[in-house]
Amino acid sequence: MPATAADAPDAPAHRLTRAQARRLAVRAQLLTGDRPTELLDVVRHLTVVQLDPTAAVAPSVDLVLWSRLGGSYAASDLRDALDAGSLVELHMMARPAEDLALLRAEMAAWPGKDTPTSTWPSELRDWVAANGGCRQEILALLRAEGPLPVPALPDTCVRPWRSSGWNRGRDRVRLLELMVGRGEVAVVGREGRDKVYDLAERVYPDDPVVPLAEAEAERDRRRLRALGVARPGRLVVPGEPGSVGDAGEPAVVEGVRGRWRVDPGLLAAVHDEVPGRTALLSPLDRLVLDRRRAVELLGFDFALEMYKPAAARRWGYWALPVLHGEELVGKVDATAEAAEGVLRVDAVHEDAPWPREVREAVDAELEDLAAWLGLEPLRLDRR
Structure with a gap:
């Protein structure tokens, strides 16, 4: 059987x-x-x-x-x-747009809960909160201007991202990636090697979560x-x-x-x-x-x-x-x-x-x- x-x-x-x-x-x-x-x-x-x-x-x-x-x-x-x-980019992956309905609840629960072995979710939440001013400026500019490449977005993070590697000195980029995870912004294209972002509400289908x-x-x-x-x-x-x-x-x-x-x-x-x-x-x-x-x-x-x-x-x-x-x-x-x-x-x-x-x-x-x-x-x- x-x-x-x-x-x-x-x-x-x-x-x-x-x-x-x-x-x-x-x-x-x-x-x-x-x-x-x-x-x-x-x-x-x-x-x-x-x-x-x-x-x-x-x-x-x-x-x-x-x-x-x-x-x-x-x-x-x-x-x-x-x-x-019909396809969207999320976390460096092309996905069917209709699948966003399966991801929106995860975005709403971002970044998840701490575990007995990791406080990483709390650390992410605290870092985004510390840079809340930059986050709000990004959202306001996108709402007013529409899609913009990374260099055109505010770069006013007050707490640096702790990294000795790839993400060092890339606070704005890291914040945008986390805002994608929160379901606030979405990648809509490229200008050269720079990602272009817009408000997620303009990009993702309005399907039931x-x-x-x-x-x-x-x-x-x-x-x-x-x-x-x-x-x-x-x-x-x-x-x-x-x-x-x-x-x-x-x-x-x-x-x-x-x-x-x-x-x-x-x-x-x-x-x-x-x-x-x-x-x-x-x-x-x-x-x-x-x-x-x-x-x-x-x-x-x-x-x-x-x-x-x-x-x-x-x-x-x-x-x-x-x-x-x-x-x-x-x-x-x-x-x-x-x-x-x-x-x-x-x-x-x-x-x-x-x-x-x-x-x-x-x-x-x-x-x-x-x-x-x-x-x-x-x-x-x-x-």
Whole structure:
């Protein structure tokens, strides 16, 4: 009998082989041969797409969407969806605007409650209160003038943000980020590298707010649907909670210790072969972003190496994972050199020797990537 979230702790769990778990994960991420066709449908299913600015090949968000939608996707499609309001930016993620109804209760409860081990919520609340004058000036100016870039907004914080790292000297930026978390302002675009803000009430849909507990449970369900198989209490999804809670049904994976949660909607196809294709992924793709999960479920050893010295890199600055069918089989070290008009391929790393059909499929995918970027492939890996 299948288990449910309401089952007792010792309820029977679904038993999955690693191949089956891998199959579910690939299906859940929309990376099979049955490609989706609509941008909004992809983002709805994935729940969020990370808006990381690194663009060694293309911005991560564009690589994620291209790897699902193919050459029919253009970067302008995302910008158009954000401008039209069908997608919104929140915490460096593109999300469906209708999902804001699931987040407004969390914003109203910002920053949450202290725990026995952390007073961080109180510290955030106190810092925003200490800079209440700057906050009110920002709100008043946006109300009067409409959307404005960060440099045009007041920078009158009286209590500095305590940081010895990235946020040092960025009090205004940090305050704006916290005001986003409070549901007061929203990101509506960019001017160069500067975010443009407006009042959230002008940006977010005026849909009924879903109560917090119900919203959290629904977000857990959607997060699990996008992953297929996940640990109940440990996820790596920037800008999102680190858990799927009790969503789905319990599972164990052959050869992997511990319990998992599985999306029951995928179980009917657990024995079906994945309609395969070859895909080049962003290194921030959700299929590989959780490095530990990638090793445990997918047998894939990978790390983002852009912060390592060049001599210490194994695969490359912005290496693209290679998916063939339902298996991750290697990495491609490539860089878009727009000024030269080429997609430079420095290395193709085979995790195990590839048969000819895989090599040809990867070559074809590199040709497609170059064409999508409007570049010519330059295969330095073959010299």
